[in-house]
Amino acid sequence: MSRPLRRAAASAAAAGALALVGAPAAAQGAATLQPDTMQARVAACTACHGEQGKAGTDGYYPRLAGKPVDYLYHQLLNFRDGVRQYRPMTHLLAGLPDGYLHEIAAYFADQHVPYPPPAPPIASADMLEHGRILATRGDAARGLPACAACHGAAFSGLAPAIPGLLGLPRDYIGAQIGGWKNGLRRAAAPDCMADVAQKLTPQDIGALAAWLSSRPVAEPYVPDPAGSANLPAECGSQAQR
């Protein structure tokens, strides 16, 4: 198949997939939605993030289910207040009070849905190995801590505010680290993740996104308890309320 044709076929397939699976969950879970339940209140969220926040099916919208509650809460605050940039999120959250946002965060933190197997990685063995080394050991020569040092040995996160890194789409991981690197994504000072991202090259980011998104999730996949790790750097978001 010629390249343009292949691209056309791929985008047609993607469009078809979107049409089939991209339907908002409000419609998918028909007959189960009851007014005044949290499930009904967050229908605007699950339309893209999937039922119970188990992730969208279009390969971008990240999973919300089971993430640390304060991590989700901080993201909701940041989107609402324009600190994290994504206009559809900012639009949806406009004017929602802090207490309700915390309730929404707690709802998704409490959802425990099995993780699907990861998509087979389309990446060279060298690239995956580079990602694995950075994620598990870091690079002391460049002052890079391992991802595992903060996000947990199983990359399942650290309560209350450091998220797990597995079960996320490759594009999403790459876009987020890129966002940290160029300042679009920020956290409460001292912004440890921004410091780390500054030191990552585009090759590092690509390798990390490829390797992390290729890892299967071993259940139970829950954040390590608060205070169970000595962080290699001070992180403002762990203390932010």
Added chain:
Amino acid sequence: MKRIVKYCLLAVVLACLAAIAVLYWMGTRDDTSTGAAAAPAEAGRMVEQGRYLARLGNCMACHTTQGGQAYAGGTPIPTPFGTLYGPNITPDPQAGIGAWSADDFWQALHNGKSKDGSLLYPAFPYTEYTRITRADSDALFAFLRTVEPASQPSRPHELDFPYNQRSLLAFWRALYFSPGVRPPESGENQQWNRGRYLVEGLGHCAACHAPRNWLGATRAADGLAGGLIAGLDWYAPPLGGDPAAGLGDWSAQDIAMLLQTGMARHSTAGGPMAEVVLGSSQYLSDGDALAMGAYLKSLPAVPAAGPARAEAPSAALLDRGGKLYAQYCVQCHQEQGQGSGMAWPALAGNPTVTAPSPVNAIRMVLDGGFAPATAANPRPHGMPPFAPVLGDADVAALVSYIRSSWGNEAGGVMPFEVKRVRDASTLN
């Protein structure tokens, strides 16, 4: 003969110059009315009164960015003439209005002039705020003295030529600005007068609900006839007594309920009105909310500004829309479009759905959104955004269906109308 022509020409030129001078004088002179003087209030009470009035005027909407420091300014205000930015009105002496006196503040509110006498752009709605009494202006000023000073300088406006020439505002003002506090209408009761004071003044309802001419001016003669809001691309419904498009079927209590809770019988505030409820009208006292309702109910029906009623959609379009409704909407909005309490608004008889312009209904389908969070509805339900999953033809069929079912007779919608709304949305 030649001399006569010369004199005639000279006379014409002089007349023009005189007319310009008169217009300039009219556009820059000050009005002296102040309204009823209030009894001197104790300072703390005055600040509290000012805090309430600042909510009613929704000052933060233009003077506070999302997540930004209160009243530090910076909010972009898009207009057909360019983008204006709400200035810093904190008491910082350099960046804010810390060096202003209560007289300077009154001059801004009442006569639309800055401390140095320069003319203010009417994006600051002094065309409405001029109805505010001196007593209320002083209370607002007293409150603004108490907010935390911000050193962030005001962002300069980005206006196209010739609108960036401030002095030209004199002519605009001569034509469209009639300053003055209105004395109470003696034939009307206190509630009606209070309602008119709030609707015409602090509430500045006309800013969105009155049609604007090519120079961005609203005219009292047009009433609150509604129309598309320039720069925002939302439709503001008429507030007159027309039963189909206006508030004819609403009671004063219904109006008060919408203002205070964001929801009323058959209607939920969305878009810019949701922002108004969030930032302003939910804080109205019961008496003030009802007074606004009572005054609005006294307005005559004016023909709604906007497009002529669209033709009824074809059976094929309705069929397609009905299938989409069954797939995406019925679970919340129910079989007969009756919705469910505060959770899910009814679509049957919903004025947002049946408005002369389909723009708001299309935008709700595309962008989704939560009802405004208010004391009465602190944990609102959210409507999913359908822009990522439905194409223009599908949205057109769906909106045509809800506009033409369960007794709704608002007519069909074309895919190009959906495309226009999608293109204007800043979300996608």
